Amino acid sequence: MTMQTSRRAFLSGLGLVIGVALAPRGFAADALERGDLAGAPGVPAFNAFVRVATDGTVTVLSKHIEFGQGPYTGLATLVAEELDADWAQVRAAAAPADDKIYANLLFGIQGTGGSTAIANSYEQMRKAGATARAMLVAAAAETWGVPASEITVVKGRIAHAASGKESGFGELADLAATMPAPENPVLKDPADFVLIGTDLPKLDTVAKSTGRAVFTIDVQAEDMLVAMVAHPAHFGATVKSVDDAAARAVPGVLDVKTLPQGVAVYAENTWAALKGRAALAVDWDLSKAETRSSQQIEADYRALFAEAGHEAKKAGDVDAAFAGAGLTVIEREIVFPYLAHAPMEPLDAVLMKNADGSIDCFNGAQFPGQDRAAIAEVCGVDLSQVRINTQFAGGSFGRRAQFGSPYIREAAAVFAASGMARPVKHLWTREDDIRGGFYRPTYLHNLKGALDKDGNIVAWRQHIVGQSLMKKGEFDESTVEGAADLPYGIPNLRVTATATDLPIPVLWWRSVGHTHTGFAVESFVDELLQAGGKDPVEGRLALLGDKNPRHAGVLTRVAELADWGGPIPDGRQRGVALHKSFNTYVAEIAEVSIEGGKPRVHKVWVAVDCGQPVNPNVIRAQMEGGVGYGLGAILFDQVSLGDGGKIVQSNFHDYRSLRIHEMPEVEVAVIPSREAPTGVGEPGVPPIGPAVGNAWRRLTGQPVRRLPLSSAELA
Amino acid sequence: MVTFTLNGKDIAFDGDPDTPLLWVIRDEAGLTGTKYGCGIAQCGACTVHLDGMPRRSCVTPVSTVEGSDVVTIEGVSGAEAAAVQAAWIGLDVPQCGYCQSGQIMSAVALLQLVPKPSDADIDNAMAGNICRCATYVRIRRAIHDAAATLEG
Numbered sequence: 001m002t003m004q005t006s007r008r009a010f011l012s013g014l015g016l017v018i019g020v021a022l023a024p025r026g027f028a029a030d031a032l033e034r035g036d037l038a039g040a041p042g043v044p045a046f047n048a049f050v051r052v053a054t055d056g057t058v059t060v061l062s063k064h065i066e067f068g069q070g071p072y073t074g075l076a077t078l079v080a081e082e083l084d085a086d087w088a089q090v091r092a093a094a095a096p097a098d099d100k101i102y103a104n105l106l107f108g109i110q111g112t113g114g115s116t117a118i119a120n121s122y123e124q125m126r127k128a129g130a131t132a133r134a135m136l137v138a139a140a141a142e143t144w145g146v147p148a149s150e151i152t153v154v155k156g157r158i159a160h161a162a163s164g165k166e167s168g169f170g171e172l173a174d175l176a177a178t179m180p181a182p183e184n185p186v187l188k189d190p191a192d193f194v195l196i197g198t199d200l201p202k203l204d205t206v207a208k209s210t211g212r213a214v215f216t217i218d219v220q221a222e223d224m225l226v227a228m229v230a231h232p233a234h235f236g237a238t239v240k241s242v243d244d245a246a247a248r249a250v251p252g253v254l255d256v257k258t259l260p261q262g263v264a265v266y267a268e269n270t271w272a273a274l275k276g277r278a279a280l281a282v283d284w285d286l287s288k289a290e291t292r293s294s295q296q297i298e299a300d301y302r303a304l305f306a307e308a309g310h311e312a313k314k315a316g317d318v319d320a321a322f323a324g325a326g327l328t329v330i331e332r333e334i335v336f337p338y339l340a341h342a343p344m345e346p347l348d349a350v351l352m353k354n355a356d357g358s359i360d361c362f363n364g365a366q367f368p369g370q371d372r373a374a375i376a377e378v379c380g381v382d383l384s385q386v387r388i389n390t391q392f393a394g395g396s397f398g399r400r401a402q403f404g405s406p407y408i409r410e411a412a413a414v415f416a417a418s419g420m421a422r423p424v425k426h427l428w429t430r431e432d433d434i435r436g437g438f439y440r441p442t443y444l445h446n447l448k449g450a451l452d453k454d455g456n457i458v459a460w461r462q463h464i465v466g467q468s469l470m471k472k473g474e475f476d477e478s479t480v481e482g483a484a485d486l487p488y489g490i491p492n493l494r495v496t497a498t499a500t501d502l503p504i505p506v507l508w509w510r511s512v513g514h515t516h517t518g519f520a521v522e523s524f525v526d527e528l529l530q531a532g533g534k535d536p537v538e539g540r541l542a543l544l545g546d547k548n549p550r551h552a553g554v555l556t557r558v559a560e561l562a563d564w565g566g567p568i569p570d571g572r573q574r575g576v577a578l579h580k581s582f583n584t585y586v587a588e589i590a591e592v593s594i595e596g597g598k599p600r601v602h603k604v605w606v607a608v609d610c611g612q613p614v615n616p617n618v619i620r621a622q623m624e625g626g627v628g629y630g631l632g633a634i635l636f637d638q639v640s641l642g643d644g645g646k647i648v649q650s651n652f653h654d655y656r657s658l659r660i661h662e663m664p665e666v667e668v669a670v671i672p673s674r675e676a677p678t679g680v681g682e683p684g685v686p687p688i689g690p691a692v693g694n695a696w697r698r699l700t701g702q703p704v705r706r707l708p709l710s711s712a713e714l715a
Numbered sequence: 716m717v718t719f720t721l722n723g724k725d726i727a728f729d730g731d732p733d734t735p736l737l738w739v740i741r742d743e744a745g746l747t748g749t750k751y752g753c754g755i756a757q758c759g760a761c762t763v764h765l766d767g768m769p770r771r772s773c774v775t776p777v778s779t780v781e782g783s784d785v786v787t788i789e790g791v792s793g794a795e796a797a798a799v800q801a802a803w804i805g806l807d808v809p810q811c812g813y814c815q816s817g818q819i820m821s822a823v824a825l826l827q828l829v830p831k832p833s834d835a836d837i838d839n840a841m842a843g844n845i846c847r848c849a850t851y852v853r854i855r856r857a858i859h860d861a862a863a864t865l866e867g
Contacts, residue, residue, distance in 0.1 A: 068809070068810030068812065069810070201807060204809070205803075206804055209803040209804050209819065210748075210800065211746075211748020211788030211789050211816045214747070215750075215812075217747070220745060220747070251731065252731075269738065269743075270738045270751075271731060271738045271742070272731075275731075275733075344752055344758070344760060344811060344813040344814045344848075345752075345811070346751075393811065394750070394811050394812070394813025395810075395813060395848060396811075397847070430753040430755075430758075617807060618807075621810060621853070624849065624852045624853070625810055626849075627849070628849020631849075632849070651754075651755055652757035653755065657758075657845045658851075659851075660837065660841045660855065661838035661842050663849060663851035663852060663855075665852065
């Protein structure tokens with residue numbers, strides 16, 4: 001960093017540039033985007049969520065992180081609807097970390113996950129908008145000396161017809177911010193919605209189509225170090241000894257420190273950090289590490305099927321039912337691998353200590369309060385001295401949401417060990433990401449079903465073995481969600497689970513338990529239906545009966561959309577799957593052929609019922625993306641441990657992502673509804689795997705016994 | 716000392732000649748639209764134009780770009796770039812957005828070479844660009860839309 005002056009000049013005018021020299025200008029200009037509670041100077045705050053600037057710009061502070069699933073646009077839409085703003089004047093920015101003011105109303109702390117952003121904010125954000133509207137109207141009434149009841153607001157214009165008075169929001173913003181906020185503003189009748197339910201353009205699209213969107217990795221601070229940590233290739237390994245002579249000899253490397261998480265290399269730039277880390281010779285202590293291979297773990301899990309397991313669901317008498325005469329009994333085992341989330345932007349954070357001793361962290365904070373507490377603890381400062389500046393995140397799929405914030409703990413440990421004199425950017429590489437654990441766990445499912453002579457499913461037994469996401473010893477609902485709440489009318493049903501304990505850290509992965517339960521349940525019911533001579537759509541509708549109208553609704557709709565029962569090109573088959581997750585109902589039909597011995601998915605039809613659609617375009621996008629994300633995983637992905645427990649995969653060459661030539665055409669129908677809105681980030685994922693697997697079984701006669709499909713012995 | 720142009724500006728870099736072009740662009744020039752995704756030319760998030768051709772900057776040592784013209788998302792211009800970016804915005808292609816600079820740079824290079832690409836052309840040109848959000852349906856549609864715009 002010998003060119004600081006010129007670099008600073010070069011940097012000015014770019015996205016987010018922070019640092020001592022630039023602080024006054026940078027901080028003031030960025031105050032709104034950083035979501036300071038007090039707001040930017042001269043920008044009146046109406047409540048914790050709404051700012052109206054004197055130029056008329058409405059900024060909605062999003063308590064939920066934007067990583068592609070659309071909350072900036074969605075939450076802003078809810079506010080703008082009740083505010084009667086013009087969409088062109090609306091912006092969104094990240095709210096600061098505050099577990100009370102910005103709590104997820106379904107979690108009790110601030111956090112994004114479980115496809116809850118819209119579901120928990122629907123009333124709250126509409127009220128925030130309606131409150132701000134009432135304050136603007138009150139200001140207009142006072143200014144014009146007319147009754148508030150005679151004032152109208154349409155598309156960002158406040159008007160009083162009788163006197164001919166009219167104003168934008170900006171001219172009244174200062175006065176309006178001083179008006180009392182109504183406690184219970186009246187919300188619109190959904191029939192009067194003008195923005196909710198329409199395809200409004202997303203607020204972050206332009207910045208993300210021009211390279212201007214700022215992610216954590218893009219945050220530049222004056223005099224900033226770049227740090228990387230060498231991690232073990234075995235879970236549970238610790239540092240025994242380090243030879244860092246070669247690393248320290250790399251020009252640009254400043255220091256090397258051993259931390260609980262590994263060995264940190266500090267450098268003047270990213271390349272020096274990468275080179276320095278590669279030059280480390282670390283001897284790892286494997287005494288507490290997982291040293292079993294994936295095959296050994298699988299065999300150990302299989303042995304647990306002999307145990308009874310914790311009963312999650314029981315109906316009728318399963319044992320008696322299976323003992324009945326004249327039944328056709330089918331038993332299947334399905335093996336699910338560990339899955340990495342592999343968001344495009346690997347984990348990263350920028351930490352800096354200010355002159356007043358406070359610490360700013362810039363990161364893709366999915367649980368900001370957890371991140372904040374971790375930094376305070378590790379860096380030894382009071383919680384009030386830590387500020388989280390939530391950035392756009394390059395995907396997450398669950399990876400950035402962690403109780404206790406292990407990743408941010410590492411970043412904070414790296415920062416604390418540096419002495420905190422200079423800002424530090426801590427970066428993970430793709431290898432750190434793929435090998436970093438916190439995977440969707442490996443699970444084994446054992447399924448047994450019985451059909452009577454008419455092909456009706458009379459008994460169903462399912463046993464799930466695998467790690468508990470919530471680290472519960474005996475029983476974890478997230479292991480059985482999507483299985484224990486089977487919607488199908490099967491008279492004798494038992495679902496059990498056995499939790500295992502390994503040093504491989506696990507985490508929710510886009511759609512959590514439904515990633516495996518959805519596959520197992522929808523594959524097995526489809527196989528039983530086929531064995532019983534039933535049609536996949538008609539058979540499911542019969543099992544749903546009349547008590548599951550929303551399940552039946554999406555299944556019926558997707559069948560219409562795909563012209564189910566119509567002609568299919570030669571060499572192709574169609575598979576159906578239906579799954580509710582996070583209170584959203586999704587049915588998918590996949591059309592598949594065999595290409596090079598593997599499945600080739602040509603087209604996927606999707607019907608989704610997520611209650612009142614807020615932005616159908618975002619809903620369609622999430623269904624398209626959910627199909628692609630889930631398809632890549634079931635076709636290609638696994639993290640496996642080799643002999644001795646060493647992690648096999650490391651980067652996108654051996655942890656394959658779906659690519660454009662493998663992406664099917666996707667057609668989505670969004671069910672019109674006035675029910676309370678539910679989420680769309682995750683629910684598109686669970687049905688794609690079984691839809692493809694069911695088509696595959698019809699093509700080959702072979703049910704899927706192991707994922708990913710590319711690893712299986714294919715026909 | 717390695718000299719080249721970056722979005723038309725002269726750059727003289729006197730650091731480690733092995734430094735990948737990606738990190739010179741990001742750390743030294745401070746242009747952050749070009750992203751790191753894998754470091755081994757597997758994901759395409761780092762795609763720039765090197766003398767008019769798409770190149771993975773994460774595996775391109777800066778010493779090899781002596782005398783070249785490098786263009787990033789911040790500097791890409793011309794009819795193809797305008798059409799691609801307009802199509803991207805029109806279809807709301809990005810989700811998380813992290814890979815989209817690389818996607819756009821690959822798409823612009825494709826249209827500069829093949830004004831009216833087929834689906835197979837798009838597969839060939841874009842298969843090196845991973846999008847974990849799987850915005851591929853819209854990427855394909857946006858490239859076709861941009862081609863239609865360019866055709867007039």
